[in-house]
Amino acid sequence: MTEGDRLKQIRKNANMTQEEFAKRMGVTQSAIARIERNTNNVSEQMRKSICREFNVDPIWLSTGEGEMFFEQSLDSIEMLDKLLHTESKFANTMFKMFAKYTKEDWEDLERLVSKSAEYIKELDDRL
Known part of the structure; x- marks a missing residue:
């Protein structure tokens, strides 16, 4: 499924026409149609x-991984918004990289961080 297909799925789930969806997004109906036909990105x-x-979920929209919708607290949404609007090239690159992570990538990262935390704790205990 392409990102255009996922956009169409979101629109249909919201029971909106292309015209209604376009108006809400601040674009033309033809722009939405081109995206849904995978002519435009x-x-x-x-x-x-x-x-x-x-x-x-931005990861689902970009990659199709995970669930379409997600439950988040307002704090999480505000943090994500802050991250998306940062002017740091490094932060933007990291966010885009994380958006492409698979479940296995996240599990690998979790193991790496856990091992690093254990190693740091061992070093602190020695001092």
């Missing part, structure tokens, strides 16, 4: 708007 700005407006 979803812009980064539209991706952010879709996720915010429809509570869509």
Whole structure:
């Protein structure tokens, strides 16, 4: 399934026409039609708007991994918004990299961080 297919799924789930969806996103109906036909790609700005407006998981929208919708606290949403609007090139690169992670990648990262924390604790205990 392409990102255009996922956008169409979001729109249909919201029981919206292309015209209604386009108006909410601040674009034309033809722009939505081109995305759904996979003629055009979803812009980064539209991706952010879709996720915010429809509570869509940005990873699912970009990659199809995980669930379409996610439950988040307001704090989590504010943190994500802050991260998305940072001017740090490094932070933006890291966020894009994490967005492409598979479940296995996240499990590998979790193991690495856990081992690192254990190693740091051992060093602290020796001092």
